[in-house]
């Protein structure tokens with residue numbers, strides 16, 4: 719049985735991850751965490767997320783070290799917010815707990831801190847800006863399109879719900895990095911445009927973030943040439959798309975000794991070359 723800890727337990731992702739873990743035969747939630755001073759601290763997490771008692775009291779982030787030592791999870795899953803994730807990862811890694819990290823919005827310094835904690839403590843982690851299987855196929859398709867149409871004008875547009883705190887999305891940034899790594903011309907990222915921008919330069923990758931309503935997550939990449947354009951879009955209509963990938967990642971990382979992996983490793987997509 720894989721023992722799982724979840725941080726961000728009552729969030730949009732955390733609550734759905736806990737529900738889905740409870741439906742699996744080979745894994746169980748052994749502890750779950752929310753922000754310090756959470757008013758529901760100590761209450762049963764299953765009851766708080768509407769699936770009935772699961773025998774796991776809600777803990778808070780200030781108790782992470784103590785509760786991890788008591789419950790000894792194999793994997794900690796973090797969908798919180800960048801600054802909180804960094805601290806959670808440091809504590810989990812020190813306790814020898816492997817990681818599935820879905821939080822986005824990190825600065826370069828925060829990414830380095832996370833990688834250092836994982837490497838120094840010799841734990842294993844899957845880090846992905848998007849766990850949806852379809853998005854990873856979309857990423858793979860971008861490798862091909864960027865190789866073939868790298869000199870087209872490339873623009874990325876994403877739309878998310880009004881509650882999202884980081885922009886642009888981690889997925890849009892990852893898409894931009896994949897395109898940059900696979901096209902033959904140099905790339906410079908341009909975040910939105912305003913005023914007298916001058917003529918568009920070939921190396922630009924435009925990145926645009928829209929926010930509104932309850933949109934779960936839409937991403938479009940446009941490759942515009944003379945007289946034609948290709949637009950490739952992924953739309954998530956349910957967070958279950960991300961959660962299903964998280965479950966695969968938990969199984970993948972549970973018994974890994976050490977290393978930093980992504981969802982291409984989990985889904986076996988690294989072998990596909992264009």
Ligand SMILES: NC(=O)C1=CN([C@@H]2O[C@H](COP(=O)(O)OP(=O)(O)OC[C@H]3O[C@@H](n4cnc5c(N)ncnc54)[C@H](O)[C@@H]3O)[C@@H](O)[C@H]2O)C=CC1
Nearest residue numbers: 726729730731751752779797798802820821822847848849
């Ligand atoms: N990689 C992927 O596939 C996906 C990534 N995300 C990312 O996951 C993160 C969370 O997204 P949502 O669930 O929509 O946000 P949310 O705001 O609904 O949930 C975050 C939860 O974390 C809690 N939290 C904050 N600090 C904490 C701490 N120190 N310890 C424990 N819990 C803490 C909050 O109180 C909240 O309940 C965001 O960065 C988002 O971009 C979201 C969907 C898919």
Ligand SMILES: O=C(O)C1=N[C@H](C(=O)O)C[C@H](O)C1
Nearest residue numbers: 822847848882887888889935
């Ligand atoms: O915050 C969200 O909701 C999402 N965040 C991730 C991102 O920033 O790319 C993944 C998904 O699009 C939903």
